[in-house]
Amino acid sequence: MLPEKIHIKRDDTVIVLRGKEKGKTGKVLSINPEKKRAVIEKLNIIKRHTRVKRGERGSQEGGIVEKEASISTSNLSLVCPKCDRPSRTGNKKTEEGKKIRICKACNEMIE
Ligand SMILES: [Zn+2]
Structure with missing residues (x-):
């Protein structure tokens, strides 16, 4: 089966449609197509406590690392760079046969 x-x-x-980051926008840093999740810059931040190791060379600093957690792509909508609105995209073929995405709101090509 082909991945969706x-x-x-x-x-x-993208803009977040649901969840605690609803209404916020950010840039997509990475996408996991298998899990259908995306990491968005500065959104859905989780804090990870790093372990404090004690031992051989004295104590090592433990701390809190802030990291973006992934968000389900079904909760995300693309923001059109042309009309600046959350938009649905459509696919279109150019005359050269190249597949492009277009914004359904303003009909501009998105790339
Ligand atoms: Zn648009």
Whole structure:
């Protein structure tokens, strides 16, 4: 079975539709197509406590690392760079036969 097409890709600007980050926008840092999840810059931050190791060379600093957690792509919508609105995208073929994405709101090509 072919993996379902994901409507967003790296470096897209997206808006979060649901969840605690609802209404916020950010840039897509990475996408996991198998899990259908994307990591968005500065969104859905989780804090990870790193372990404090004690031993041989004295105590090592433990701390909190902030990291973006992934968000389900079904909760994300692309923000059109042309009309600056959350938009649905459509696919279109150019005259050269190249597949492009277009914004259904303003009909501009998104790349
Ligand atoms: Zn648009």
